[in-house]
Amino acid sequence: MNSVNSSTGFSGFQLRSGFSPCIIPPLIPSLPSDSPPADFDAHGFLQQIQLDILEAQDSLLSAKISQACAHNRERRPNPDLKSGDKVLLRTLHRKNEYKRKGDKRAAK
Template sequence: MSTTNSSTGLSPFLLRLGYSPRIIPAILATPAEASVGEIDAADWLDTREKVVNDAKDALLHAKIVQAANVNSQRDPEPSFPVGSRVMLSTKHHRHTFKNRSDGRTAKFFARWDGPYVVKAAHPEKSAYTLDIPESSAMFPTFHTSLLKLYHPNDDSSFPHRSHLQPPPLTFDDGSQEYFIRDIIDEKRRGRGYRYLVRWKGYGPEHDSWLPGRELVGTDALDAWISSLDLDSLPNSSPAGR
């Protein structure tokens, strides 16, 4: 209580009671002093108010100095205009991804997902709202530290990096179907399951959740169920999916 604080320059005792404690016994002989009860109340209130104001000023100065020191080592915050495309960091989802199966390794999980279109900007909060698919359970607003600008592939410089997107199969009734590359995730929905499907020739930004009934009989679903090693999981069976 009597130790001087580095930010305020005052002791908590002085801030709380308006005076510093006397050392008992005194280190040096001092003249007799008036007791606390003999101190004029008005003088005590003035002194206490001055001490509190000095502490507030000292704390404000300390905050300004600390902010200046931190900001001097900080890069300028990136800005993403509405309509631009950004990549979203997946660092907060790696743990969930790994825990869904014993056969998964977090280091092989994609570090960035997207691109996503910026729907709204909140620069005063360092946050941006993205156009996230409705099938996702994620909240669509993210801090700038989780975003980076999307740079499309330069086909002239890197022609082999571009992904060829095959057209869908179109039937006589006008319906269309795409080829499934594989299933990369699943989640429980009611009594059934939904599966995250990656389409052949398309990137992660086109992944979509489909109910299990739409995937019955596909090689992708059979391969996914086989990879889960259901025999090692309690109360799990292919029929229950």
């Protein structure tokens, strides 16, 4: 659950809650209970969460782009078809493609 995603660099828990759970005792002592509320900057905390989410989205987008580039590198060029050209169609499952079960059914 708390494993870091290689694409984003964040764990799912960290993106949802804004922090990673501590497994070992923290090295920095937490705020004392009698400290004033100004010591905890809620606005800064929320900005950090939003920044983490935006950074994760950027990482996912860059991974998506690099995967598309790697996939398209080995791709054949598109055939140069013009209006009137004859082509072969694969019609083996043509009748059953539009028949589905459920609400999205187009034919009986």
